[in-house]
Amino acid sequence: ALMPLAIFEQMMAAALHPKADPRRHPEAFYHGLRLCGVDGSTFSVTNTPQVKQQMNKARSRRGRAAFAKVGVAVLVELGVHNPLAAAMGANGESERVLAQRLVWAQPEKSLVIRDRYYGLPALLVELPATAERHFLVRVKANLKRRLLEVYPDGSALVEIRAGHKTRLVREILARVQRGRGGAFATVRLWTSLLDWRRHPATELLALYGQRWEQEIFYKELKVDMRSTPCLQSHTPLTAMQEIAALILA
Numbered sequence: 503a504l505m506p507l508a509i510f511e512q513m514m515a516a517a518l519h520p521k522a523d524p525r526r527h528p529e530a531f532y533h534g535l536r537l538c539g540v541d542g543s544t545f546s547v548t549n550t551p552q553v554k555q556q557m558n559k560a561r562s563r564r565g566r567a568a569f570a571k572v573g574v575a576v577l578v579e580l581g582v583h584n585p586l587a588a589a590m591g592a593n594g595e596s597e598r599v600l601a602q603r604l605v606w607a608q609p610e611k612s613l614v615i616r617d618r619y620y621g622l623p624a625l626l627v628e629l630p631a632t633a634e635r636h637f638l639v640r641v642k643a644n645l646k647r648r649l650l651e652v653y654p655d656g657s658a659l660v661e662i663r664a665g666h667k668t669r670l671v672r673e674i675l676a677r678v679q680r681g682r683g684g685a686f687a688t689v690r691l692w693t694s695l696l697d698w699r700r701h702p703a704t705e706l707l708a709l710y711g712q713r714w715e716q717e718i719f720y721k722e723l724k725v726d727m728r729s730t731p732c733l734q735s736h737t738p739l740t741a742m743q744e745i746a747a748l749i750l751a
């Protein structure tokens with residue numbers, strides 16, 4: 503219980519690595535790129551004296567939350583639900599801050615699929631662009647970009663800017679239906695896969711649906727791996743140790 507969190511972070515760095523194999527897990531790849539996702543979640547911590555003294559509860563319009571929360575962001579191999587790296591915080595760090603700590607962990611020859619929370623130019627221009635590290639992210643409708651070229655598949659080459667930094671991305675705009683007979687919604691995607699012939703817009707639009715594999719990973723981590731609504735730990739330190747142990751398991 504007294505081991506510093508750094509020890510558990512070193513254990514995760516040593517143990518978490520890609521496991522999907524193209525021959526055995528073809529659903530975990532797209533044109534040779536390993537499919538990954540990154541998203542955040544929270545774990546509730548029991549109201550012990552140590553937790554009450556060291557952690558703050560989130561406040562909403564209905565008052566304070568019942569329990570303090572430990573935040574976590576995990577980079578996951580989609581398809582096989584294998585964690586590749588994790589960042590934790592018990593001091594109210596935002597999901598975005600925790601996820602930024604995982605940028606270094608994106609494997610070579612991979613495609614990270616992200617939701618709208620991460621679809622900001624300031625974040626995307628900083629993502630690695632070497633060793634075939636790519637992204638596919640949903641973005642909000644009001645984000646500005648400079649249109650450069652429209653491709654035959656309906657996608658477009660655009661330039662996004664954050665401060666003095668710019669990056670070329672492909673924009674895909676489409677209307678999708680929620681199930682048979684469901685309502686239509688407009689989806690706007692940005693991707694670093696610029697070759698429209700090799701990566702048609704319809705393929706990438708369908709591929710974005712696999713982001714939900716990340717939610718299945720969290721269900722396995724938070725529901726299947728344990729049977730209590732709160733972590734069993736009594737301090738913020740041991741709470742993060744417990745989360746690290748669950749991720750390793």
